Amino acid sequence: MGRITLDKVAKRFGDVEVISPLDLTIEDGEFVVFVGPSGCGKSTLLRLIAGLEDVSGGQIRIDGKDATAVPPAKRGLAMVFQSYALYPHMTVRKNIAFPLRMAGLSQEEQERKVEAAASVLNLTSYLDRRPGQLSGGQRQRVAIGRAIVREPSAFLFDEPLSNLDAALRVGMRLEISELHNRLATTMVYVTHDQVEAMTMADKIVVLHAGRIEQVGSPLELYHRPRNTFVAGFIGSPKMNLVDGAEAAKHDAATIGIRPEHIAVSPEKGVWKGRVGVSEHLGSDTFFHVHDTGLAEAITVRAGGEVSLHHGDIVWLTPDAEKIHRFNKEGLRIA
Numbered sequence: 001m002g003r004i005t006l007d008k009v010a011k012r013f014g015d016v017e018v019i020s021p022l023d024l025t026i027e028d029g030e031f032v033v034f035v036g037p038s039g040c041g042k043s044t045l046l047r048l049i050a051g052l053e054d055v056s057g058g059q060i061r062i063d064g065k066d067a068t069a070v071p072p073a074k075r076g077l078a079m080v081f082q083s084y085a086l087y088p089h090m091t092v093r094k095n096i097a098f099p100l101r102m103a104g105l106s107q108e109e110q111e112r113k114v115e116a117a118a119s120v121l122n123l124t125s126y127l128d129r130r131p132g133q134l135s136g137g138q139r140q141r142v143a144i145g146r147a148i149v150r151e152p153s154a155f156l157f158d159e160p161l162s163n164l165d166a167a168l169r170v171g172m173r174l175e176i177s178e179l180h181n182r183l184a185t186t187m188v189y190v191t192h193d194q195v196e197a198m199t200m201a202d203k204i205v206v207l208h209a210g211r212i213e214q215v216g217s218p219l220e221l222y223h224r225p226r227n228t229f230v231a232g233f234i235g236s237p238k239m240n241l242v243d244g245a246e247a248a249k250h251d252a253a254t255i256g257i258r259p260e261h262i263a264v265s266p267e268k269g270v271w272k273g274r275v276g277v278s279e280h281l282g283s284d285t286f287f288h289v290h291d292t293g294l295a296e297a298i299t300v301r302a303g304g305e306v307s308l309h310h311g312d313i314v315w316l317t318p319d320a321e322k323i324h325r326f327n328k329e330g331l332r333i334a
């Protein structure tokens with residue numbers, strides 16, 4: 001079991017409130033991602049759940065039991081940090097077995113658990129190597145293996161892929177998602193990368209300035225952002241936000257339109273502009289269109305075969321059924 005409930009949980013450092021009182025329920029077996037810009041409080045919130053920070057108010061319950069004052073080692077959680085935190089003089093086998101040895105398990109039981117974890121993580125052939133002989137992705141798998149052998153009720157990941165290069169990040173993202181499907185254990189994952197959040201999560205928690213802006217599935221947040229912050233943060237490239245007279249035509253203070261919901265034509269359309277930088281990605285091309293009088297730039301997603309050049313004059317037409325409307329407080333208008 002790995003149900004985690006936060007009830008009016010808050011955190012202050014002196015007079016500075018970094019986590020405003022918030023409520024959140026993480027269901028048993030869910031993969032929940034905390035996402036937001038740097039300084040939004042996502043890692044602090046994870047550390048509160050882990051017990052590495054004391055709460056300033058509220059209650060944390062794990063499987064229905066009050067864990068607010070329970071020491072980290074007794075919460076039944078396992079944390080995987082950004083840094084691998086492996087012992088360089090120990091083999092992979094001994095690194096993974098370390099928490100079991102500290103818990104006093106027999107050598108036979110240690111071996112059984114280590115072999116099982118290594119099998120799940122494809123580390124069996126590396127058990128007798130030392131961390132210095134492994135790649136970054138392999139070292140991160142060792143750190144995850146050390147967490148798995150503890151058989152926790154939930155895994156807590158604090159930006160575990162940020163030290164890896166782009167290719168390894170994609171690979172490890174898939175491996176962690178596959179691991180969640182195999183273990184069916186609760187996972188709480190912190191990242192600033194909304195692509196990781198969209199591709200991995202069952203449920204995303206969007207944080208901003210210590211507050212929860214929205215909680216929902218990746219597609220819920222993508223298709224129905226609660227406010228302009230979520231609209232502009234979730235999605236890559238981000239949603240175009242336009243205010244002023246154009247928004248007023250739609251009875252809104254701000255309207256939003258995603259890059260893929262804008263048609264581009266060299267001949268006719270609703271908004272006229274000039275092509276700036278084009279990003280060619282093969283199957284897709286992102287055009288940044290300037291001088292529309294709407295925003296500094298409007299980003300358009302088109303097919304990879306569309307050929308436009310810097311300085312070309314184009315016409316843009318938003319899909320009227322895909323326009324998002326927000327009021328002057330930045331909240332979604334139904």
